[in-house]
Structure formats: structure tokens, C-alpha cells
Amino acid sequence: xxxxxxxxxxxxxxxxxxxxxxxxxxxxxxxxxxxxxxxxxxxxxxxxxxxxxxxxxxxxxxxxxxxxxxxxxxxxxxxxxxxxxxxxxxxxxxxxxxxxxxxxxxxxxxxxxxxxxxxxxxxxxxxxxxxxxxxxxxxxxxxxxxxxxxxxxxxxxxxxxxxxxxxxxxxxxxxxxxxxxxxxxxxxxxxxxxxxxxxxxxxxxxxxxxxxxxxxxxxxxxxxxxxxxxxxxxxxxxxxxxxxxxxxxxxxxxxxxxxxxxxxxxxxxxxxxxxxxxxxxxxxxxxx
Numbered sequence: 223x224x225x226x227x228x229x230x231x232x233x234x235x236x237x238x239x240x241x242x243x244x245x246x247x248x249x250x251x252x253x254x255x256x257x258x259x260x261x262x263x264x265x266x267x268x269x270x271x272x273x274x275x276x277x278x279x280x281x282x283x284x285x286x287x288x289x290x291x292x293x294x295x296x297x298x299x300x301x302x303x304x305x306x307x308x309x310x311x312x313x314x315x316x317x318x319x320x321x322x323x324x325x326x327x328x329x330x331x332x333x334x335x336x337x338x339x340x341x342x343x344x345x346x347x348x349x350x351x352x353x354x355x356x357x358x359x360x361x362x363x364x365x366x367x368x369x370x371x372x373x374x375x376x377x378x379x380x381x382x383x384x385x386x387x388x389x390x391x392x393x394x395x396x397x398x399x400x401x402x403x404x405x406x407x408x409x410x411x412x413x414x415x416x417x418x419x420x421x422x423x424x425x426x427x428x429x430x431x432x433x434x435x436x437x438x439x440x441x442x443x444x445x446x447x448x449x450x451x452x453x454x455x456x457x458x459x460x461x462x463x464x465x466x467x468x469x470x471x472x473x474x475x476x477x478x479x480x481x482x483x484x485x486x487x488x489x490x491x492x493x494x495x496x497x498x499x500x501x502x503x504x505x506x507x508x509x510x
């Protein structure tokens with residue numbers, strides 16, 4: 223694929239685009255993020271990421287046999303593929319490390335919060351979760367907490383940009399280790415510089431480093447995040463988080479795409495850029 227990326231970059235005119243459809247796979251019951259690895263290869267070849275489209279697989283069945291297996295063995299059917307659209311830039315502009323921060327990162331703080339849950343009849347069993355907009359967070363929280371905590375100790379941390387937010391403190395009693403740590407990250411809607419994104423990633427890695435020892439072996443770390451657009455190009459934050467979480471005792475188990483129901487039905491009338499409507503849940507297992 224490095225040869226494909228290099229040759230694609232060579233033959234394209236500046237400002238023109240190429241796209242590739244790619245999906246992930248599994249090895250030893252865990253996800254191998256081939257899609258994000260391919261994106262890295264094309265970025266290293268010199269391309270910019272213009273769009274990152276998620277293609278849903280409609281032929282994945284979640285009833286009967288597969289539903290029972292999904293619950294019994296705690297895995298999700300791979301139900302999405304990636305369609306990254308790359309652009310060969312018209313000119314190269316070297317990144318300056320002296321870029322202004324834009325005011326976003328200075329007020330980030332992590333807080334413990336007790337999430338609102340929604341009673342469910344069934345779990346989601348594929349890697350694409352589509353929920354009604356009014357119940358989106360509640361149903362997402364319930365699926366994550368009930369599936370990956372197994373009724374044992376868990377804690378939720380929210381990285382927020384405002385230290386004066388009103389929250390409900392939720393911590394375990396300190397005597398038992400966690401089966402699940404659920405980290406919910408803001409989506410950088412107000413980010414105005416690359417420095418903001420780097421600080422966001424640094425804070426995320428720091429939260430994981432400080433809390434990883436509190437998770438049981440065989441327990442789970444789940445991170446909720448979303449891509450952002452800056453200067454007409456996509457900043458793939460889910461991919462970037464996977465790139466930096468290189469801990470020996472963490473194993474990537476699932477990449478889940480979460481969408482609010484109906485958001486992909488709006489007609490955009492040939493707008494220059496696509497709206498980012500999907501979020502990610504990165505599910506890691508702590509190695510035994």
C-alpha cells in the first residue's frame with residue numbers, strides 16, 4: 223500500500239483527489255485497525271485527508287445465532303468500512319510549532335461524572351450504533367456500561383473545557399479495582415489551531431496513564447471521541463488516539479461508530495464539505 227500511495231501521489235495533479243474503500247479485520251478476537259493504518263500510509267506519502275466517510279454494511283445480521291454469540295463472547299460484528307478521500311495539496315506549507323493556541327486548551331479539566339442510563343431490552347451487537355437523537359447519550363452510555371462493566375465497578379471521566387460545569391461526582395470506593403473506565407472527550411468544536419489538537423491528545427494520554435493501573439486485568443477502557451475539520455481538512459482524532467496509546471498492556475478490542483438517527487438523511491445540495499455526524503467508541507481490553 224505504500225507503493226500504491228506513492229504512485230497515486232505521483233500521477234495526480236495538485237488539488238486532485240483519490241479515494242480508497244477499506245475495512246478492519248480481527249485477529250485473536252481483537253480488531254486490527256487496517257483502515258486507520260492505510261490512512262497513515264497515505265498521509266505519510268504527502269496527501270491531506272479531505273473527507274472520512276463511514277460506509278455501513280447493511281447485510282450484517284444481529285438476531286438469533288449471532289446475537290447470542292455476540293453477548294456470550296463479548297464481541298461485535300464488523301459492520302462498517304472507511305472511505306477516506308485524500309487530496310494532493312497544491313503547495314506544501316510546513317507546520318510551525320509556534321502557532322497560537324487559540325484559547326481552547328487552557329481550561330481543560332477532567333471530572334468524574336455519573337452518566338444517565340437508559341433501560342434496554344437488547345444490546346447493540348454490531349460496530350455501528352444508531353440511536354434516536356433525544357436518547358443518544360443515554361442509550362450509548364447504557365450499552366457501554368452494561369456490556370463492558372458486567373455489573374462490576376466502573377467509573378466515567380469527562381474531559382471538559384469549562385471547570386465550572388455542574389457535575390455529579392462518581393467514583394468507586396477505592397477498595398476495588400475498576401472493570402470499566404469510560405472516558406468521554408469533548409469534540410473540539412472550538413479548536414482553532416493544531417496546538418489545540420496536540421494538547422487535547424496529550425491530555426487524553428495523560429488521563430489514561432494516570433488511571434490505567436486502577437483497571438482490572440481483563441477489564442476495559444472505552445474512549446468516546448469524534449473527528450474534527452480544520453482548514454478544510456479532516457483531523458482524524460480517533461486514529462490519532464489509537465496512534466498514541468501504545469501501552470503494552472492495552473489491546474484494541476473494538477472500534478465502534480455511533481450516529482444519531484436521521485443525521486445522514488439531510489440533503490447537502492453539493493456543499494463543499496461534508497458534515498461530520500459520526501462519533502467513535504474505542505474499546506480497549508487490559509491484558510491479563
